[in-house]
Amino acid sequence: MKLSIDQAKELVLDILLNAGLDQPNANAVMETIVSGEIDGCASHGLWRTLGCVSTLKNGKVIPDAQPKIKDLAPGLLAVDAQGGFSPLAFEAGLPLLQKKARAQGIAAMAINHCVHFSALWAEIEKLTDADLVAMAFTPSHAWVAPAGGQSPVFGTNPMAFGWPRKNFPPFIFDFATSEVARGEIQLHRREGKTIPEGWGIDRAGNACTDAAEVIDHGAMLTFGGHKGSALAAMIELIAGPLIGDLTSAESLEYDRGTNSSPYHGELLIAFNPQGFLGASTEDNLQRAEVLFDSIVGQGARLPSQRRYAAREQSLAQGLNISDSLYQDLINLR
């Protein structure tokens, strides 16, 4: 099924409004969903509309939440999403975060009490578009065991980073600190396949290739052993207690088995390169280009290259949606 970007936007917006989201929230969520689809990332694309509707039906999100901005300190702000989906809260806080980063050199924004709904990279790109360097962190649901343990404590806890580039799309990475996405393991289970070693452990903490055991009784593993586990702990702390919001364990408890999106917080940090570099900003950003050249020049890929290629194709040719997903979406319209 081929959809133009405008058709996709209209379809998703209709569904979200129909499911009860108010116009500002529906617009913000729709933009996030469609930009995921444009970037060829199916897991953050139109498919997400279904999860969004079911989270609404479960009463786990406030459909007409009005984000509230709190100016906490010269370098800090928080946006209370008031139980709504995160995109509107992010949009609400973005101008003040940019202003603070420019004025202070570095600034941080907490998004609190939001229902998770975004690819971090999309938010990061809003900051690199404003010539800022940016980081983002968020916990999720406690599904992942710490290195050396056997019980879930951490979420899949993604982090993202962005660096603005003058003549190229920004350098952006966005990865889960779990070895793989939870959906990947669920997919193997549905298809009756074993999973590779390193993705999860059984209830006793042993290496396990049985997807059902990992999901139901065991735990997922972090990427990179004890180092990935340390990063996952950092993300719990700085995007949880540091900003007065839930850890992944607390978020899972709040969910009470409804399989809704995590309810939690997010931390964003923005740096103004001009603050450090002043008149030498251009020269130094040019040295970063030398670094990128030395990576690309040896045939290695930059983290977002695939996404940008998909974006180029989508913008030129529109979106390809599977017939079954299209039918599921039409049924909700």
Place this chain on the structure above:
Amino acid sequence: MKLSIDQAKELVLDILLNAGLDQPNANAVMETIVSGEIDGCASHGLWRTLGCVSTLKNGKVIPDAQPKIKDLAPGLLAVDAQGGFSPLAFEAGLPLLQKKARAQGIAAMAINHCVHFSALWAEIEKLTDADLVAMAFTPSHAWVAPAGGQSPVFGTNPMAFGWPRKNFPPFIFDFATSEVARGEIQLHRREGKTIPEGWGIDRAGNACTDAAEVIDHGAMLTFGGHKGSALAAMIELIAGPLIGDLTSAESLEYDRGTNSSPYHGELLIAFNPQGFLGASTEDNLQRAEVLFDSIVGQGARLPSQRRYAAREQSLAQGLNISDSLYQDLINLR
């Protein structure tokens, strides 16, 4: 050989002064070296004195450098180490970094033009001691290939993170983004042993277990595949061009084969939990303790547990130094 902590301090100080460091620099480097030894980390302990002396002999460090503090923006400062070892520059900037973090909620400090000389954890601990949450990043020498490549671009690029705890030593991790330390591979080479797969690649980019090939013609690998590689790139960028300092490739070029310590920069970020949390700071720090309990309670270790155990033992019983290292040190006194 058993040394009291005071004896170790005196010995290292004598050697550094004898090698030409001025008193303030010698004191700062000595404190760093001895605290590494106290924490049972031989690679950052008394053994480092030897490398420090050889870096001095190679003329790669200014022995009487006077760090210069630049107040760049409300949330930013830089300390120009003026070609000296990093510890004195860190000490010089620390009070202003703490002050800015308290006033702004978040602040960052660049250390520029320094000869690398520290375990990041020791610096992080100075910030957690002041009830701040902290991060630190630094590039090194270009020895590590990006994921999917075959030529060195990144350094071993460590990052560290710290979280203050009321009734326990701080939660601190400090890891290289390379799979292992370079010294580990060199040790295998010296002993004629092969290295495990995953540590490095040969000149063609293939998995390689020959330590000499990896060191002389190939490259080391990052931990955690493309995710570790992305982190290593981030550290190059934020502790290199963002702060107007050298990338690992530039630092290696500056070295010109003398095997001296990297000459480069470092980025530190400090967050004031009070800025986000105000009156609810204690409650939220307590929720972090619940997270730590859920890790330790299942038999998993927190990142610095081994160091703190070593510290306790050193403070009670003094330091155990190998006879050969002691002899090498005495010869330099």
